Amino acid sequence: MKTAARFFLLKIWAAGSALAVLSxxxxxxxxxxxxxxxxxxxxxLFGSTPPWDAVLGRVPVFDGLWPAVVxxxxxxxxxxxxxxxxxxxxxxxxxxxxxxxxxxxxxxAFDILAGIPSIVIGLFGFSLSLALHRFVSVRIGPCxxxxxxxxxxxxxxxxxxxxQSALEGVPLSLRLTALSLxxxxxxxxxxxxxxSSLNAIATGVxxxxxxxxxxxxxxxxxxxxxxAGMPRSLLENFEALPFYIYxxxxxxxxxxxxERGFGAALLLLTLSLGLYLxxxxxxxxxxxxxxxxx
Amino acid sequence: MSxxxxxxxxxxxxxTRFVFQDIDADFHDHxxxxxxxxxxxxxxxxxxxxxxxxxxxxxxxxxxxxxxxxDGRLRxxxxxxxxxxxxxxxxAMVFQMPNPLPMTIFNNVxxxxxxxxxxxxxxxxxxxxxxxxxxxxxxxxxxxxxxDARHLSGGQQQRLCIARALSLDPEVVLLxxxxxxxxxxxxxxxxNLLLDLKRQLTxxxxxxxxxxVRRLADCVFRLQDGRLFLDSSLSDYLSF
Amino acid sequence: MKRQDDGSRSxxxxxxxxxxxxxxxxxxxxAIFVYMLVLSFPLFTHGxxxxxxxxxxxxxxxxxxxxxxxxxxxxxxxxxxxxxxxASLGCAAFVTIFGRPKPAFFVRRFVQTMTSIxxxxxxxxxxxxxxxxxxDLVQAGSGRCLLSALLVLALMITxxxxxxxxxxxxxxxxxxxxxASALGAGPAEKFLWVVLPCARAGLITGVLLAFxxxxxxxxxxxxxxxxxxxxxxxxxxSARTLTAHIALVIAADFQSLEFASIFVCGVVxxxxxxxxxxxxxxxxxxxxENRP
Numbered sequence: 001m002k003t004a005a006r007f008f009l010l011k012i013w014a015a016g017s018a019l020a021v022l023s024x025x026x027x028x029x030x031x032x033x034x035x036x037x038x039x040x041x042x043x044x045l046f047g048s049t050p051p052w053d054a055v056l057g058r059v060p061v062f063d064g065l066w067p068a069v070v071x072x073x074x075x076x077x078x079x080x081x082x083x084x085x086x087x088x089x090x091x092x093x094x095x096x097x098x099x100x101x102x103x104x105x106x107x108x109a110f111d112i113l114a115g116i117p118s119i120v121i122g123l124f125g126f127s128l129s130l131a132l133h134r135f136v137s138v139r140i141g142p143c144x145x146x147x148x149x150x151x152x153x154x155x156x157x158x159x160x161x162x163x164q165s166a167l168e169g170v171p172l173s174l175r176l177t178a179l180s181l182x183x184x185x186x187x188x189x190x191x192x193x194x195x196s197s198l199n200a201i202a203t204g205v206x207x208x209x210x211x212x213x214x215x216x217x218x219x220x221x222x223x224x225x226x227x228a229g230m231p232r233s234l235l236e237n238f239e240a241l242p243f244y245i246y247x248x249x250x251x252x253x254x255x256x257x258x259e260r261g262f263g264a265a266l267l268l269l270t271l272s273l274g275l276y277l278x279x280x281x282x283x284x285x286x287x288x289x290x291x292x293x294x
Numbered sequence: 295m296s297x298x299x300x301x302x303x304x305x306x307x308x309x310t311r312f313v314f315q316d317i318d319a320d321f322h323d324h325x326x327x328x329x330x331x332x333x334x335x336x337x338x339x340x341x342x343x344x345x346x347x348x349x350x351x352x353x354x355x356x357x358x359x360x361x362x363x364x365d366g367r368l369r370x371x372x373x374x375x376x377x378x379x380x381x382x383x384x385x386a387m388v389f390q391m392p393n394p395l396p397m398t399i400f401n402n403v404x405x406x407x408x409x410x411x412x413x414x415x416x417x418x419x420x421x422x423x424x425x426x427x428x429x430x431x432x433x434x435x436x437x438x439x440x441x442d443a444r445h446l447s448g449g450q451q452q453r454l455c456i457a458r459a460l461s462l463d464p465e466v467v468l469l470x471x472x473x474x475x476x477x478x479x480x481x482x483x484x485x486n487l488l489l490d491l492k493r494q495l496t497x498x499x500x501x502x503x504x505x506x507v508r509r510l511a512d513c514v515f516r517l518q519d520g521r522l523f524l525d526s527s528l529s530d531y532l533s534f
Numbered sequence: 535m536k537r538q539d540d541g542s543r544s545x546x547x548x549x550x551x552x553x554x555x556x557x558x559x560x561x562x563x564x565a566i567f568v569y570m571l572v573l574s575f576p577l578f579t580h581g582x583x584x585x586x587x588x589x590x591x592x593x594x595x596x597x598x599x600x601x602x603x604x605x606x607x608x609x610x611x612x613x614x615x616x617x618x619x620x621a622s623l624g625c626a627a628f629v630t631i632f633g634r635p636k637p638a639f640f641v642r643r644f645v646q647t648m649t650s651i652x653x654x655x656x657x658x659x660x661x662x663x664x665x666x667x668x669x670d671l672v673q674a675g676s677g678r679c680l681l682s683a684l685l686v687l688a689l690m691i692t693x694x695x696x697x698x699x700x701x702x703x704x705x706x707x708x709x710x711x712x713x714a715s716a717l718g719a720g721p722a723e724k725f726l727w728v729v730l731p732c733a734r735a736g737l738i739t740g741v742l743l744a745f746x747x748x749x750x751x752x753x754x755x756x757x758x759x760x761x762x763x764x765x766x767x768x769x770x771x772s773a774r775t776l777t778a779h780i781a782l783v784i785a786a787d788f789q790s791l792e793f794a795s796i797f798v799c800g801v802v803x804x805x806x807x808x809x810x811x812x813x814x815x816x817x818x819x820x821x822x823e824n825r826p
Contacts, residue, residue, distance in 0.1 A: 003720050003723065004720075006722040006723075010725060011632045013627075014627040014628035014632040014633065015628055015632065016624065017622070017623070017628060018624065018629070018633065018641045020621050020625075021621055021622075021625050021641075021645065021648075021692055021693075022641065024689045024692075025644070025648045025651065025689065025693075027659075028651060028655065028656060028689070029651070031659050031662075032655060032658075032659060035662070086559060087559075089552045089554075090552070090555045090556040090559045092552055093549075093552035093555065093556040094556065097549055097552065098556070099352060105560075106556060106560055107815075108812065109564075110559065110560070110563070111811045111812075111814070111815050112807075112811045112812070113559070113562065113563040114811065115743075115807040115808060115810060115811035116566065116750075116804060117750025117777060117804075117807060118750070118752065119750070119752040119777045119781055119803070120570070120750075120800050120803050120804055121566065122780075122781075123796070123800050124566045124569055124570070127569065127573055134788075153562060153566075156559055156562075172351075173391060173393045174393065174395075174396075176347055176350060176393075177389075177393045177395055178406075178409070179382065180345065180386070180389075180459075181386075181405065181406035181459070181462070182383035182406055182409075182410070182462065183409050184378075184541035184542070184544070184545060185350075185541075185545055186541070186544050186548050187541075191405070191409065192395065196396060210650055214652030214653065214654065214655075216652075216654045216753050217752035217753060217777070217781065220781055221780070221781065242652060245654050245655070245658050246654055246657070246658075246753065246757065249657065249658050249661045249662075249757055250757070261658070265655050265658045268652050268654070269651065272650045272652050272655075273647065273650055273651075275650070276647060276649075276650035277647075280646075377541065377542070
């Protein structure tokens with residue numbers, strides 16, 4: 001009898017927790033859709049500017065999200081352009097060349113890097129720009145390329161780990177095949193190991209893109225502003241979707257601006273979920289390691 | 295008969311766990327030697343000592359020397375200065391589970407030649423044809439050379455792997471229980487192939503099946519408790 | 535013969551290039567910390583650095599203490615954990631043991647997908663859904679207080695924790711569970727006496743990493759906690775975390791003590807999160823050693 005009661009209570013607790021988590025997240029998503037959906041129309045992006053003129057950059061957009069979308073894409077491209085080659089190289093080194101103590105020390109270092117809060121990385125970038133401003137050129141300040149670099153640092157450890165575990169996941173028999181046929185290690189890496197772990201690596205890259213696109217704390221300190229227009233140069237301020245959402249939440253002045261904020265939130269949410277689903281479809285099981293920390 | 299492979303005080307360990315110690319053995323030209331013994335005692339590891347594939351396994355350590363007669367001269371191939379890719383081309387290996395690379399049948403056989411820099415299409419075609427003929431596979435696959443190799447049956451896959459190994463014109467072939475994952479009929483085909491092979495080169499086979507040993511072996515080694523010795527109890531059956 | 539030389543030469547070259555990348559990445563980890571330390575240096579020379587940790591924030595009186603922010607960060611992250619741990623544990627138990635296969639699978643997929651909800655979206659919804667609710671509940675203030683931030687933060691760290699918990703529970707050897715069944719244990723007993731104790735190390739790892747995330751999160755506390763730089767004395771008071779304090783930085787003068795104190799915040803955040811990462815790492819490596 002006691003056993004049955006205990007089982008019943010535990011079951012209630014488990015189901016209740018699951019329900020609570022589901023409804024919490026459901027409320028967040030539902031609220032964003034409910035308030036954001038009415039804003040979804042072409043003018044959300046382009047405001048009163050004719051779309052083609054806005055896309056081609058002929059006419060500036062003042063009352064739409066287009067500059068923020070372009071800014072986000074630009075900063076993500078910069079970040080990924082820096083972090084992917086670096087992460088690929090470091091991940092390959094860890095999986096294929098590092099052994100013993102070196103490997104252990106490096107893994108610890110990247111675990112720590114993965115744990116650094118993004119605001120600290122933002123602060124690092126901010127003070128770096130101040131130092132460069134003072135000692136190198138007065139033209140340098142918080143800017144697009146700095147944000148890209150710092151976002152790159154943010155996702156670097158995830159990429160390294162994604163590449164490393166992808167390579168280490170190649171079964172030993174496949175790993176030895178080309179070597180037993182006289183391939184040297186670089187050929188094995190290039191012709192066998194990398195192609196067969198490409199899916200897992202691509203998953204990691206897509207998740208890293210999502211992470212770059214949604215992070216706010218880093219760009220908050222390294223160059224994102226509310227009204228910069230289209231990004232014109234690497235050394236200038238820029239607009240970005242997550243920053244715009246944060247900005248609206250604290251300083252919206254009109255109901256149109258608020259509605260645009262909800263539209264931006266819905267857009268960013270869709271983008272993040274979309275990237276996640278793409279990653280999921282590339283690799284049915286996204287490993288636990290991909291979710292490690294934030 | 296001249297010595298083809300000589301093991302001299304070969305010891306092996308994974309980390310701190312010794313697999314075998316101070317093994318001495320000679321294998322001769324045009325001989326099919328079978329290595330038997332309880333599982334988990336390092337028979338596959340012993341094969342990997344000959345082509346130095348153990349170097350790719352973390353924590354593995356080999357001591358001692360391995361000599362192989364190449365170009366009429368006994369050479370110490372276990373020395374790091376002897377390039378392992380060269381060694382592995384002349385000492386081919388076939389694994390327990392068929393391990394075609396994830397590519398077409400043609401490309402599987404052409405792969406080791408491509409990475410050596412062979413680009414000429416007709417040369418590659420010639421190589422693939424010869425190798426598949428040697429492995430009794432040509433007739434079965436000549437119409438599907440560009441299909442994924444993983445679509446072949448188990449026995450065909452294993453013969454493809456043998457063809458791939460033979461395509462490099464090796465002087466020694468190491469086979470690690472090559473028929474254990476196959477049915478009786480497919481196994482027989484491969485056994486006949488091996489008997490054919492030993493006329494041209496030296497063959498080392500790890501086997502678990504007494505019947506197979508009886509059918510194939512010129513001499514039988516037993517690896518047990520970290521030692522390797524000639525097994526006369528099985529040699530009694532042998533025909534030489 | 536020549537090609538093999540090419541092989542070892544190309545391996546050496548690759549080793550060097552890849553090694554350079556790995557060293558750069560590792561140095562970056564240390565460089566960020568050193569940089570924070572160096573920039574908080576003005577406080578060292580004024581002999582203030584330890585006072586900074588225990589003083590209040592009153593820049594007009596020349597006191598740049600970050601005690602209120604440390605308090606707020608600790609209160610917020612431990613509060614969020616207190617809320618999220620039981621829910622995450624229950625959710626993980628539902629997925630692995632108590633739920634029927636289909637709902638369990640759905641919850642697992644749902645939680646995995648949750649990890650991709652942007653933090654700033656959590657914050658945004660918090661501002662327009664949670665803050666008004668809390669304001670009505672308390673009937674005072676703006677509603678931007680510890681409680682609002684805590685509720686949203688708990689939701690934000692839940693999916694990571696659930697996934698770690700599921701992982702830990704699923705890696706409990708099946709034989710143990712079977713042995714318990716053979717002794718007549720029901721699902722409740724198996725969960726309480728076999729799964730939970732065996733998964734302990736993995737569960738602790740999940741909690742540690744969730745704490746690191748909560749402690750290091752910026753946007754939710756910045757948007758919801760109200761940002762008053764006073765030591766929090768109640769859940770309904772406005773508070774400013776270390777992360778929000780950095781985000782609100784206005785000074786930009788390397789010599790000023792105000793600016794330096796911000797880097798002390800950075801050092802504290804870095805140190806706490808590095809300690810968390812190290813603890814999680816050592817737990818995990820001990821776990822791997824114990825597995826056959």
